[in-house]
Amino acid sequence: MATKGVLGNDPFQRGAAQRPTESRSSQVREPAEAPAAKKARPASGKAAAKKAAPSKATAKGGKTVETPAIHGAKTVQVRKIAAKAPKGAKGRKPGRAAGPSSEEAQRLREPAAPVTPRRRPPARVPVIPEGVEGTKPRTKEELEVDQVLATAVASEATEAAAEAAAEVAVETLLRLQAEQTGVPRPAPGSLDEIWNRELATAVVAEAAEAAEAAEAAAEAVLESALAAAKSGARPQVETQDLEERTTISSAYVEDEESSRDFDDEVTIIDRAYREETEPYLDGLPEQSEEEQPDTERDEFPPGRTTPLSVVPPPSDREPAQEPFFTDQAQQEPPSPPPGGMFSLAKEIALQALASASVGKALGTAQGLLGAALAGLGASGSTSLDEYGRDSELVSELQPLLDFLYERYWRVSVQGADVVPVGGAILVANHSGALPFDGLVASMALQRERTELREPRWLVEDQIFHAPVLGTLFNRLGAVRACPENAVRLLDERRPVIVFPEGYQGLSKPFAQRYQLKRFGRGGFVKLALRTGAPIIPVAIVGSEETTPLLGRIPAGFLGVPYVPLTSPMPLPARWTLRFGEPMSMEGLGPDAASDLAEVHRLTERTREAIQGMLQALLRERRSVFAG
Amino acid sequence: MDATHAGKRGLRVAVTGASGDFGRLLLPLLEKDPAVESILVLDVARPEGAKVEYHRVDLTRHDAESELTEALTERRVDALYHLAFLLGAVRSGSLAHELEVVGTINVLAAVGRARLPRLVVPSLTAVYGARGQHPALLREEAPLLGCPQSRFVSDKVEVEGQVRAFRERYPDTRVLVLRFAPILGPSMDNPATRMLKRPVVPTLLGFDPLWQAVHEEDAARALHRALKADTSGEFNIVGQGVLPLSGLVRQAGGRLLPLPGPVFRTAVHALTAVGAATLPVALLDYIHYSWVADGERAETALGFIPIHHARDAAAALRRS
Numbered sequence: 001m002a003t004k005g006v007l008g009n010d011p012f013q014r015g016a017a018q019r020p021t022e023s024r025s026s027q028v029r030e031p032a033e034a035p036a037a038k039k040a041r042p043a044s045g046k047a048a049a050k051k052a053a054p055s056k057a058t059a060k061g062g063k064t065v066e067t068p069a070i071h072g073a074k075t076v077q078v079r080k081i082a083a084k085a086p087k088g089a090k091g092r093k094p095g096r097a098a099g100p101s102s103e104e105a106q107r108l109r110e111p112a113a114p115v116t117p118r119r120r121p122p123a124r125v126p127v128i129p130e131g132v133e134g135t136k137p138r139t140k141e142e143l144e145v146d147q148v149l150a151t152a153v154a155s156e157a158t159e160a161a162a163e164a165a166a167e168v169a170v171e172t173l174l175r176l177q178a179e180q181t182g183v184p185r186p187a188p189g190s191l192d193e194i195w196n197r198e199l200a201t202a203v204v205a206e207a208a209e210a211a212e213a214a215e216a217a218a219e220a221v222l223e224s225a226l227a228a229a230k231s232g233a234r235p236q237v238e239t240q241d242l243e244e245r246t247t248i249s250s251a252y253v254e255d256e257e258s259s260r261d262f263d264d265e266v267t268i269i270d271r272a273y274r275e276e277t278e279p280y281l282d283g284l285p286e287q288s289e290e291e292q293p294d295t296e297r298d299e300f301p302p303g304r305t306t307p308l309s310v311v312p313p314p315s316d317r318e319p320a321q322e323p324f325f326t327d328q329a330q331q332e333p334p335s336p337p338p339g340g341m342f343s344l345a346k347e348i349a350l351q352a353l354a355s356a357s358v359g360k361a362l363g364t365a366q367g368l369l370g371a372a373l374a375g376l377g378a379s380g381s382t383s384l385d386e387y388g389r390d391s392e393l394v395s396e397l398q399p400l401l402d403f404l405y406e407r408y409w410r411v412s413v414q415g416a417d418v419v420p421v422g423g424a425i426l427v428a429n430h431s432g433a434l435p436f437d438g439l440v441a442s443m444a445l446q447r448e449r450t451e452l453r454e455p456r457w458l459v460e461d462q463i464f465h466a467p468v469l470g471t472l473f474n475r476l477g478a479v480r481a482c483p484e485n486a487v488r489l490l491d492e493r494r495p496v497i498v499f500p501e502g503y504q505g506l507s508k509p510f511a512q513r514y515q516l517k518r519f520g521r522g523g524f525v526k527l528a529l530r531t532g533a534p535i536i537p538v539a540i541v542g543s544e545e546t547t548p549l550l551g552r553i554p555a556g557f558l559g560v561p562y563v564p565l566t567s568p569m570p571l572p573a574r575w576t577l578r579f580g581e582p583m584s585m586e587g588l589g590p591d592a593a594s595d596l597a598e599v600h601r602l603t604e605r606t607r608e609a610i611q612g613m614l615q616a617l618l619r620e621r622r623s624v625f626a627g
Numbered sequence: 628m629d630a631t632h633a634g635k636r637g638l639r640v641a642v643t644g645a646s647g648d649f650g651r652l653l654l655p656l657l658e659k660d661p662a663v664e665s666i667l668v669l670d671v672a673r674p675e676g677a678k679v680e681y682h683r684v685d686l687t688r689h690d691a692e693s694e695l696t697e698a699l700t701e702r703r704v705d706a707l708y709h710l711a712f713l714l715g716a717v718r719s720g721s722l723a724h725e726l727e728v729v730g731t732i733n734v735l736a737a738v739g740r741a742r743l744p745r746l747v748v749p750s751l752t753a754v755y756g757a758r759g760q761h762p763a764l765l766r767e768e769a770p771l772l773g774c775p776q777s778r779f780v781s782d783k784v785e786v787e788g789q790v791r792a793f794r795e796r797y798p799d800t801r802v803l804v805l806r807f808a809p810i811l812g813p814s815m816d817n818p819a820t821r822m823l824k825r826p827v828v829p830t831l832l833g834f835d836p837l838w839q840a841v842h843e844e845d846a847a848r849a850l851h852r853a854l855k856a857d858t859s860g861e862f863n864i865v866g867q868g869v870l871p872l873s874g875l876v877r878q879a880g881g882r883l884l885p886l887p888g889p890v891f892r893t894a895v896h897a898l899t900a901v902g903a904a905t906l907p908v909a910l911l912d913y914i915h916y917s918w919v920a921d922g923e924r925a926e927t928a929l930g931f932i933p934i935h936h937a938r939d940a941a942a943a944l945r946r947s
Contacts, residue, residue, distance in 0.1 A: 377835035378885050380877030382938050386869050386919055387763045388837055465759050467833025467888065484762035 360399060367396035375472035387456065387485075388474040397476075405443055408572050409542060415579040416448035419536055423490035425528050426455070426497045426579075427606055428538035429516055429614060430505025433549040433564035434469070435459055437540050438478060441497050444577050456489050457497035460506075462561065483527060490531050497538070498524050500603070506564075507552070513544035514614050522603035529593040534582040537606055539613035542575030545624050573624050578613050637664025640854065641704045641743075643686065643734060644711030646672045648815055649749050652847035653708060654679075660851070669698055670711075686711055686730030687722070695737035706745035706854055709734050712783070714817035720778045727782045728789075735793045743800055746793075747853045750806045752863055754784045757836065757918040764921040767806075767861040777909025779818065787861075794859075801859040803929075805849055808865040808920060811879075811940040812843025822910065823879040823944055830914055832885040835873050837917040841866040842935035842943060849931045858928040863920035867936040872914055878941035888915075 370393050373379045383392040394401075405411050419426070428441055438457030445455045458481035464470040479485050481498065489496045499505055500519040508517060528535045551565035583606055592598045640657055644650050645668045657663045658676050668674060669684040682698045684691055699707070711730050713723045731748075738746050755765045756772035773784035787804060794802040809819030819840070822828060841849075841864055849864040876883055886894070892911065899908050925931045935943075 374835065375833065376885055377830055377833055377871075378873050378883050379835065379871065380873045380883070382870055382874045382878065384837065384869055384871060384874070386837070388869075388871075388917065461759055467831070471833060471835050479763060480760075482760070482762050484764075484766075488762075488764065 363396075364400045364403075367393075367398075367400055370396050371472060371475075374475045375468040377467075377471055379475075381475075384475075387477075387479045389456075389477040390475040393475050394477070401439075401443060404570075405440065405447075408570075409440065409546065409575045411440060411444060411542075411575040411577065413444045413448050413577045413579075416445065416577075418579050418581055419445065419449060419452065419495060420534060420582070421452060422493045423531065423533040424495045424582075425486075425490070425524050425533050425535050426495055426538050427524055427535055427610065428497060428499055428540050429514065429610055430499035430501045431508075431513060431540065432543040432545075432547040433506065433566040434547045434570070435463060435473065435478070435499075435506060436546060436570065437543040438497055438499065439473075439476060440543070440575060441538065441540060441577060442477060445495055445497075453492065453494045455495040455497055458486060458499070460499075460502045462503050483523065486524075486527050487531060490527070490533050496533075500524055500607075507549065507562075510544065510548045510550065513548075514541065514618060516607055516611050516614070519603045519607050522599040525599045525602045525606070526593040528585065529588055529599075530590050532590075535585075535602075535606055536582050537580040537609040537613065539578045539580070539610050539617055540575070541577075541614065541617040541621060542573045542624075545573035546570045546575070571625070574621075574626075576617050576621070578617055580609055580613055583609065638662055638705045638854070639665050639667060639703060641667040641669060641699060641707040643669045643684070643707070643709050643730075645670045645674050647710055647712065648714050648810070648817065649708075649710035649712065649846075649850065650674065651814065652843060653710065653850045656847055656851040657854075660854075662855070667698065667704060669695060686733055687725045691730070692733040692736050695733060696740045699737055699741035699743060704741065704743055706747065707734070707738055707743050708747045708850070710749060712749065712786075714815075724778065724782055728785050731786045731789055735789060738800065739793065739797050742797075745801045745803070745854075746790075747803045747805065747850070748786070748790050749850070750783050750787055750804050750861075751780070752806045752808045752839065752865065752918060752920040753780050753913065754787060754806065755918060755920065756780075757912040757916040759916050761916065761918065763917070764919055765863070766921050767863060767924055774909050774912050776911075780909060803853045803856070803859055804861040805853060805925075806861060806863050806920065807846055807849075808839035808841045808863070808937075810843055810846045811840045811944050812846075813943060815843050818910065820944060823876060823881060823941065825881055827884050828876045828881045829884045829886050829891060830872055830876070831891055831911075832887045834888075834915050835871040836913070836915060837869045837919050838872050838875050838913075838937070839865045839869055839919055840875065840937040840940040841933060842940040845931075845933045845935050845940075848934075849925065849929070852929055852931050856929045860924075860928070862925040862929050862931070863922050864925055864931065864933075865920055865922040866933045866940050868938065869919050870937045870941065875937065875941045878938050878945070880945035 370379065374381065374390060374393055379390070379393070381390050381392055384390050426441065426445075428437065431437060438459060442455040442457050445452060454477075456477055456479045459473060459478045460481055463473060463478070464480050479489065481502070486496055486498070500523070501517040502520055504517040508515070524535065527533070547564075547566045547570055549564055549566055552562035553565055554561070555563040583602070585602070588598065588602075640663055642650060642653065642657075645654055645666075650670075651674075654666065654674055654676055657666050658678055663678060665680050666676060666678045667680045667682060669682050671683060671685050673679070673681040673683075682694075684694045684698065688694075709731065711734075712727055735746075752765070754771045754773055755761070755769050756774050758772060761769070771784050771787060774780040790802060790804055794800070810817060811820055811823070845866055846864065849862075870878070873883055895908055895911065922931075922933070
């Protein structure tokens, strides 16, 4: 069972799982273009597969990497054929070719788009005029046909671009594999392997930019083709034609440019890589042979000198957020879209989904969903520690927490360097209707002092009795406040954040904000005296305004005294945390913990220190929300 | 004299309740253990085994004590495992009470009379009860708050009380009390496995307490270890890690049905009142608050280190 969990998280496995569905979809499509496909396939597809196979057998450690690669190779070969087929079938059944192929293009673009722009453009130039001129006497139906045709061309272009990228990926892969069969494969996790992976991520980032240029070109083609179809009149067609050519060629120039940049980048990487793997690269005559089929193709731009060899295997090329997009893409119904415009709209929507910021937003949404499930008690998580903190959930929520911390609350931290390494008791004021302060304080410590162990904050029973909220805070790292827990946490040499005001601190009305309540029975002082951990006063300003307590709704039936009435969303107040100097224990030993007068005195001193810092912070604060 | 220093001769181990869940876990290990010479089974049914010497004793009978004393003093016995506890579905609560509480009184009296060097009694971490005010990890010293609504747990708490009193009276006898977290495994039948084997498990909406689980193999090893460990007292026997109840259910292959607290309570009480209870009222506490016991002492003093994670224990349930 444990292995299952591990495999589930393995990025390679994920890649492997996706690949088969893709290749299956392409196989489904195959019969449509069967004659053309059958001819071309044995030549290239099998060769690629054959070459991949022996290396798969020999390189044992890299099995997971290579399995998807073979799938990828097949997919690419099929795709190549698919790209060619519409040219032949165009006049007769353009609608049919247009629908699924655009679908295909979308699906393929996700892993392979990146390196596109380089090769395709020259192919496009002859294709379009040919299509337009083929329909000289313009009737109504033919306009329709034109429209569909344009879609076909556009989708073909994107598809072909994707194909080109995938080809490069496969080439690289094959080369790497050849390399590995020639030379004993480096141990997994060795420098080379790590290097490969790093390279992959670098290239993917680069490629993502280039892909956008390709998209722009495809759209330009489609647009102009549609315009031409609508205009109808013959002479105009010609001018349109010209226009088209110019658009296309300019787009091409753009592409060229971007791809040249890209090439340069890659060359640099490549050179570095060569230096790394010089001994391996020597015995590589079959490399050029493998690239042969590409140079023979008429569309292929001649004069490309540097072999693009560092493009990583497909399984490595998925950036972190992609799974969402992939899911979306796979969930799309495979039925052909009713019209060209519709498919275009869909394409744009999918691109939007693929962009980084949206991906991030989706990631956050998933984190929130996880949090909601955890709160409701239905998460089913298996990554909890014994205090109930769910590390998986926290890392899922990290983007959101970072946003809250940096952008929304703009937390500023003063004097975090006074916190010693090892067990320490951080005593803070509790405020606001919801206990965000513990979360923010622990985040502040984690960010400012990375060498410390992960801090925990103690919250009072009442929050733990509350449904949803208690569970959720527990999963985020809150621990129930009781001496046993505190001692255990200090023994683990963690900073422990305590709020001696306890529930009173949370339930003070807004008018009494930042006025410290009685500090309980001084449990934290006893704890400090017994364990010898230092007490560090902490003042937190901003939490009161984040969730002001506006009223209370009695809720005895839920097991809590009341439900706080506060703003529905935490408000964007600025937060400031100030860490004070550690309190001196005046040489008192563990025995003093039973001296109530002494404990009370120390408690009061801590309270005064925090109140003093709070007032100073409030005086310094210019505005609650702005700034 | 101590079982560990018994010299060349093999150990003679007496077992009550050998046909129960605990007995079925322990007997194969005793059979395999070369240090064990023979197993004296004091039960109403005879288990299989080459080393087994069977002596029929019905613990619920009033004359059980004299029979036990007779059996234990007839020949030297190095250790007694008192495993006669009902974990399976119990039709008659009073019979279970009779067996567990009255049976334990009889056994303890006989052990005291026979001056046995070692006594091992299993218990449950459920005896701590599940309360909101518990610390994150319960140590062995924590008070046994139990669960007043549950006969099942209350009986165990009562047995522990008797055992503690016995230990004070007979300091020469090593008494080991093993408090097991819910034992999960294909051959187990206890309230936890019955709950987790359901296709749909109702839980409280908004709560997801932390549970522990111990795999049956680990449980068996812990029981076996108690035979020779040079220690005494109470030990929490827990598996690796903790899981939220939802995770446990998910791992066991079930589905969650989170119900709001008031609805849940009403439903359970109503069902219990009409005698159609599918879920014991007692479980309410345990699906509301965490009850995580600290297994550190078993590790240091008893030398018991669990192999299986709670996750695996729950998954083992699914395969069965």
